[in-house]
Amino acid sequence: MSKVLCPGSFDPITVGHVDIIDRARLIFGEVLVAVGRNSTKSYLFDFETRVRLAEESLAGRDGVEVAGFEGLLVEFAKERGVIAVVKGLRFGADFDYELQMAHLNRSLTGLETVLLPAAAQHATLSSTMLREVARLGGDVSAYVTPVVNQAIKDLVAPPAGRR
Ligand code: ADP
Numbered sequence: 001m002s003k004v005l006c007p008g009s010f011d012p013i014t015v016g017h018v019d020i021i022d023r024a025r026l027i028f029g030e031v032l033v034a035v036g037r038n039s040t041k042s043y044l045f046d047f048e049t050r051v052r053l054a055e056e057s058l059a060g061r062d063g064v065e066v067a068g069f070e071g072l073l074v075e076f077a078k079e080r081g082v083i084a085v086v087k088g089l090r091f092g093a094d095f096d097y098e099l100q101m102a103h104l105n106r107s108l109t110g111l112e113t114v115l116l117p118a119a120a121q122h123a124t125l126s127s128t129m130l131r132e133v134a135r136l137g138g139d140v141s142a143y144v145t146p147v148v149n150q151a152i153k154d155l156v157a158p159p160a161g162r163r
Contacts, residue, residue, distance in 0.1 A: 001029030001063075004114070005082040007073055010035050011043045012148045013054045014130060016122035020088035021064060023116055030063045032080055037070040044131045049151065057145040074109040084112040090123050 006021050010033075025031045035054055037047045045053065047068060055066045069076045077085065085105065087098050095115070102113035118125075125143050134140050134152045141149045 002083045003030040003032060003081060004028045004084050004086045005032050005034055005073075005077050005080070006086050007034040007036060007069070009038070009041065009043070009127065010050050010054050011127050011131065012045055012050060012144060012151065013057050014122075014125055014127055014143050014148075015145070016088065016090075016118060016125040016143075018057060018145065019119045019122055020086065020116055021058065022061070024086040024114075025061070025063050028083075028086070031065070031086070032082055033058065033064065033066045034069045034073070034076060035066065036073075037068055044134070044155070045151070053145075053148050053151055056147040072108075074105050074111045077105075077111050078109060084114050086114045086116060088118045089115045090118040090126070 004024055006017075006024055008017065010017060021031050021033060033054055035047070035051045043050070051066060051068045058064050058066060067080070073085070085102075087094075087101075089095055089098060098113070098115055102115070105111040105113060130140050130143055134156060137156055140152060144152070
């Protein structure tokens with residue numbers, strides 16, 4: 001059994017991410033989901049919330065662990081003993097970006113990358129578009145887990161007492 005890393009911003013985690021994580025676990029046995037803290041990005045959910053929503057969305061899955069990370073991905077991968085990074089590929093733009101990242105990471109420490117095609121039903125789903133729909137009050141329940149859907153509702157229309 002091998003351990004692989006599924007890194008990302010997960011702002012928030014979607015059913016597309018969960019699908020890649022589940023498939024990576026079936027192939028490799030163990031998956032470490034790494035939620036990045038990148039101070040230069042502007043997020044919908046803060047770091048602690050992104051980690052918590054990933055944990056709660058993936059709760060009960062054997063062989064899946066969630067961790068927050070900051071800094072160089074290749075160093076984190078070395079520290080945690082993963083054999084490769086697994087990323088999802090939706091369309092051409094993902095491929096161009098991921099290929100560049102894969103070459104960079106391999107040349108830095110030898111860290112390998114495995115690219116998995118997104119499931120057809122999730123191939124156009126992105127956290128960026130989902131955040132936009134959520135901000136405008138649209139229903140995103142088909143694209144996220146129930147805990148994330150609730151967190152988005154609370155953010156857009158906070159429960160009385162937290163307004
Ligand atoms: P970032 O935008 O910072 O790269 P994301 O959290 O959006 O990180 O995504 C992390 C990884 O998940 C990326 O490899 C991305 O290709 C993949 N991913 C995102 N959405 C989907 C999806 N709907 N289906 C498959 N893979 C996805």
